[in-house]
Amino acid sequence: MAILKKIDPAYLESICKILGDTMNGLTGTEISKYLSECNISDPKINSTKWKKLYDALNLKQNEDKCANNLIFFIQHVMRPSRHFDNATWFNEIRNKLNIVLSFEGLELEETGIIKRITAIKTLTEAEERAINLRKVLIDRKIHNDVLLFCKAELLVDNYFHAVFEATKSIAEKIRNKTSLTTDGSELIDQAFSFKGKIPHLALNNLMTESEESEQKGFMNLLKGIFGTFRNTTAHAPKITWTIDEQDALDILSTISLIHRKLDKAIEAKKMYEGKL
Known part of the structure; x- marks a missing residue:
């Protein structure tokens, strides 16, 4: 060193x-x-x-x-x-x-x-970013679990770390609802797969082809988000790149959608086992 x-x-x-x-x-x-x-x-x-x-x-x-x-x-x-x-x-x-x-x-x-990293002289810029980002997200009626990551300390360099931490919150919510301990694609498969078994979480009744397609599509959406921002082996960012405010708003809006879907998800396996 x-x-x-x-x-x-x-x-x-x-x-x-x-x-x-x-x-x-x-x-x-x-x-x-x-x-x-x-x-x-x-x-x-x-x-x-x-x-x-x-x-x-x-x-x-x-x-x-x-x-x-x-x-x-x-x-x-x-x-x-x-x-x-x-x-x-x-x-x-x-x-x-x-x-x-x-x-x-x-x-x-x-x-x-x-x-x-590049040293900062004041947190004013980061605080301003956090306030502005939070205001726009509130106007968009973003999920409260996403608003938690509008913090100055996560916005010192750019918006990457706020997005990264928000992404991790998805996996944490899935683990909390299922008691699973894995991460990334493995966690998604364990939580949502339904072929020949009762899934831990279901977006719907999985009775029709359309309902099954919705479940599969949601799984692919989750894997895409995780694959972009997570290195599930190291539990660290795959790469840190510059994310501007508009990109952050779009990504956080998607994460908000995911949180809402998870909140409404049916805890099918617990229901089947009589644990609810």
Whole structure:
């Protein structure tokens, strides 16, 4: 890794407040453990979690005259394999960290690796994007589950990450309704396939050729959306490209349609098994 300039103390403080948050951050034991694993000394000046973390990381980057070990610590803490059973926490903390890191020209990817991006000077532009996008989507009567992704932290560079996160919410809803644990095309096939069996989810009664065609078409629509934005093996974007506002509106409108269809879907297998 190239030598990284020291993180501004104000930004470092914000990072430590996120990781050491009283309600939703790391425990004191976890902080001590991760510092030790990264060979970062705890000066033991403060007992408050975020201050303890700040003291240790700031001292380390001042000793090193660079932020490399500080960045390694964040990557170590945010390694996805640590949080496989709490994806909600991982995504929430990652989004908060990325707001701060973006001012330093850095971004924590879903893989847990921090990469360089173009630094921003203010969140005003991203906030304006979020407000405008949300307003237009509300005018279009977009599903509430899609509006959740009109956040400034997802719109710092362009609209890609908002669309990507909205796409992931489709799979999450399917898993919640079916108790399945797979992803991508496998999840779609398991949830909606009906040949010779009762599907987990059905858009209709599947009594006519037309109704069967609707079910098949919906499955193909889902696979197209997933295939465009998901790498189901790595659970990360296949590629990050620039998406402008108009493209985002069109794609999010399609995702809204999918959410409405899922809300109305018949939980056929649960009904058949008497679980509803």
